[in-house]
Amino acid sequence: MWRMRVFLRCLMPLLVYAACAASIEQNGSELVLAWNGESRVVYDIAYSNDLATWTNTSPSRTGDGSPIQVPVADILGDPNADRAFFKLATHYQDNEDGAIQDMLTPAYYNAATGDPFRDEVNTFIYHAQREPLHHPLQNGTNAIPAFTVPVGGYFGAGKGPGGTAEHHPAVDLHVGNDATVVDVFAAHGGTVQTYKNVVQKFRHHLSITQSITNNTGQVIGKMVTVYAHLDLNLDEAGGLFMDGQTVNAGDLVSKHLYSGTMGGPHLHFEIRYYRPDDAGDEEFYGFNFTVPSAGPWPYGYWDPNIGYGFGDPKNHGLVLY
Ligand SMILES: [Zn+2]
Numbered sequence: 367m368w369r370m371r372v373f374l375r376c377l378m379p380l381l382v383y384a385a386c387a388a389s390i391e392q393n394g395s396e397l398v399l400a401w402n403g404e405s406r407v408v409y410d411i412a413y414s415n416d417l418a419t420w421t422n423t424s425p426s427r428t429g430d431g432s433p434i435q436v437p438v439a440d441i442l443g444d445p446n447a448d449r450a451f452f453k454l455a456t457h458y459q460d461n462e463d464g465a466i467q468d469m470l471t472p473a474y475y476n477a478a479t480g481d482p483f484r485d486e487v488n489t490f491i492y493h494a495q496r497e498p499l500h501h502p503l504q505n506g507t508n509a510i511p512a513f514t515v516p517v518g519g520y521f522g523a524g525k526g527p528g529g530t531a532e533h534h535p536a537v538d539l540h541v542g543n544d545a546t547v548v549d550v551f552a553a554h555g556g557t558v559q560t561y562k563n564v565v566q567k568f569r570h571h572l573s574i575t576q577s578i579t580n581n582t583g584q585v586i587g588k589m590v591t592v593y594a595h596l597d598l599n600l601d602e603a604g605g606l607f608m609d610g611q612t613v614n615a616g617d618l619v620s621k622h623l624y625s626g627t628m629g630g631p632h633l634h635f636e637i638r639y640y641r642p643d644d645a646g647d648e649e650f651y652g653f654n655f656t657v658p659s660a661g662p663w664p665y666g667y668w669d670p671n672i673g674y675g676f677g678d679p680k681n682h683g684l685v686l687y
Pocket residue numbers: 519534536537538634635
């Protein structure tokens with residue numbers, strides 16, 4: 367963590383300049399700008415030493431506050447920059463902006479821009495996606511076995527009638543030549559909460575739950591990763607029993623994929639987002655949760671009463687295909 371005091375001129379509304387002091391503090395991966403007794407996370411660190419250029423090239427954001435002008439040449443390590451403009455946002459990036467798109471509850475897509483629920487989801491997802499995920503097939507020496515993702519196995523793949531009635535909210539990883547002896551690792555820290563539920567298409571699966579907190583440490587929801595089509599009977603026979611265990615990212619959680627999985631043995635890896643008080647009881651994503659939405663997915667895949675929806679692994683820095 368570093369902290370430095372800088373003097374700046376605040377670019378106030380109506381372009382009235384006022385001298386004031388500010389500090390910019392790096393807190394983990396976040397940049398916090400404090401000025402005039404206020405502080406905000408600067409989540410959009412795009413900057414320019416020219417306000418007009420920056421304004422014209424920066425992607426538009428929902429609910430951005432007034433830009434603020436800061437002489438931050440030292441901070442940014444740019445000897446040519448004698449000042450920069452940070453956008454102080456009052457809302458987090460909208461999930462439908464560019465590549466960030468996930469697969470969320472229809473209630474999200476049906477809410478207007480600026481709606482409190484939409485802001486709540488955007489805030490949660492922003493914080494959930496701060497932590498990069500560990501590759502679920504990557505072992506302690508960072509080796510990853512050869513794997514493939516079939517056409518219907520990527521995130522958002524249409525699988526229902528006509529390819530539109532259902533979307534796959536996960537990624538299917540087929541290892542080698544349909545191997546069944548496969549080590550599976552925790553993508554993040556947390557607690558193994560659901561274990562061995564035999565649901566129609568999942569066979570055995572386990573889930574890992576991690577609380578998501580905001581800037582002030584308040585719990586604003588839960589991220590759950592689901593590892594499905596496992597054979598936990600074989601794991602237990604081999605002495606591996608993970609139910610209720612606390613795990614860290616990269617910990618071994620299973621050693622066997624279920625041999626009878628339709629389409630061949632594979633790991634179905636899924637990221638789910640829940641509200642703070644949701645039970646997080648993982649059931650299969652199928653038709654019971656299918657509710658039409660107005661969003662980019664023709665059909666929503668989450669009961670609005672349960673949680674926020676499903677995350678695309680690539681938004682957690684996990685590029686699987
Ligand atoms: Zn799958």
